[in-house]
Amino acid sequence: MSIDVANESGVAEDETRLARLARFVLDGMRIHPLAELSIVLVDEEPMAELHVRWMEESGPTDVMSFPMDELRPGGPTRVSEPGVLGDVIICPQVAARQAKRAGHSTREEIDLLCTHGILHLLGYDHAEPDEHKEMFGLQRELLTGWRESEAADSARDGEGENTPR
Numbered sequence: 001m002s003i004d005v006a007n008e009s010g011v012a013e014d015e016t017r018l019a020r021l022a023r024f025v026l027d028g029m030r031i032h033p034l035a036e037l038s039i040v041l042v043d044e045e046p047m048a049e050l051h052v053r054w055m056e057e058s059g060p061t062d063v064m065s066f067p068m069d070e071l072r073p074g075g076p077t078r079v080s081e082p083g084v085l086g087d088v089i090i091c092p093q094v095a096a097r098q099a100k101r102a103g104h105s106t107r108e109e110i111d112l113l114c115t116h117g118i119l120h121l122l123g124y125d126h127a128e129p130d131e132h133k134e135m136f137g138l139q140r141e142l143l144t145g146w147r148e149s150e151a152a153d154s155a156r157d158g159e160g161e162n163t164p165r
Contacts, residue, residue, distance in 0.1 A: 002036040009041040011092040025118050030074030034082035047091040062094045063113040065120035088117030
């Protein structure tokens with residue numbers, strides 16, 4: 001799976017960790033291992049320009065998704081077709097403000113936005129109440145699994161700290 005993360009925002013972010021999160025989400029959605037995804041972190045000015053151009057709304061937004069091959073999740077016994085999933089564009093400055101209002105870290109907000117953006121690329125939406133319930137439930141499930149996976153990895157890494165390597 002090819003996951004490219006580009007940070008053009010000027011805000012320090014762990015791009016490797018963000019790629020791991022994206023891989024976790026795509027694996028959870030049974031997306032083909034040869035699928036391609038791009039994640040770009042931008043500052044407020046380019047995000048505002050994208051927001052006006054594509055949504056006809058002023059000001060920067062938190063995340064935008066630009067699908068390419070319209071890949072859809074695989075079923076319980078199969079994986080999706082290979083292809084180019086598309087681009088997820090995230091604005092860390094907007095994410096930081098939202099995180100503060102929500103009472104959690106900017107990292108948690110960026111994780112949420114990345115997951116949310118990927119789900120949009122996979123065809124999920126939240127315009128209607130039933131769509132909202134499905135998408136946000138899936139988002140919550142994926143993020144819970146991610147946090148548990150990261151905690152388990154941290155615990156495993158900590159086990160061998162005093163062991164010579």
